[in-house]
Amino acid sequence: MTDILVQQAYSERTAEYTSALGAIDQMHALDQHRIGRWAELIGGRVLDAGCGPGHWTDFLHRRGVDVSGIDLVAEFVDGACRRFPDVTFQVSSLRHIDAADGGLKGVLAWYSLIHVPPTELPTILSELSRVLAPQGHLLIGFFEGDSAEPFDHAITTAYYWSVEQMTSLLHSAGFDVIDVETRQDSGSRPHAAISAIAR
Template identity: 70%
Template structure:
């Protein structure tokens, strides 16, 4: 989907999304441990790419991470700034991040790539590689399934991706996959996470 389509869909329901999924207390304990463990290995600037209402950005900021949140949806950035005024947030798209080449030590992309048309993933992952220094770290969360299969997400259309496919795309974009995790909670879509390092 285009940025404009995603922006329109989330802008219309930004407050609703924040009330349902915008608090750390509502996040899965496994995800809390996973993201905190990943961030603990990073020294230097990090972005939360597709930060939404900013709860993950704030969570890591409170743990001493030098982090900023970016999102294509201005309504999310406004909400995040109001909720967490001590954290830096700005409007930006993962398609063209306003970050210098090699300017970051880490990128968190936690379920922020799920609305991308699958054919766009190689470009987006290359953009994430561009902004990371060598040995910079990336953590991606997504819904595991048949690659490129769409599903009706609560906000707007999203896509599954298989672990194998995402791993191959990351390798093609200049990453080395460090580890993968999956989680299947009853009544929910399968979750997956991949940690990778910039070659």
């Protein structure tokens, strides 16, 4: 049910979202640096899980990464295929990723977990763990705050997570956290990023 609500909410505002947040030059320079540096660690297939308009997927592709993108919203996937024809995109839920156990070397989940209800997040993280090879790399970005506290995101309900609680959830799902970044930009919600490896 949650997937359907999120899908509908983004489907209705795909063009607006892509215009506002669908290009790399609209992304924070520190995020570009972090994701680019993260990609240098990975020698193998990478999934942009919840790729949205596809700009981060293309960002990785242009750096020579073997990357594909998935998203729940067909309109995002259609737009990404048109804008970035050299990159593979497909419609998929993060709950059932079309990849073999241990078939990936990296997963980027950049602000794609923010709408997952707290009771369902462990299931999603376990699925990300399933598709990653041992020592595979995960990088997630999210809004930092009181764990599981909902807020009125511009598209649909989203949730804050503390670094401590997200670290605990990742550990339970089979990950070891290796790096954490937080920042507070003027006029924006607090940001956090966690890099982890699959055990």
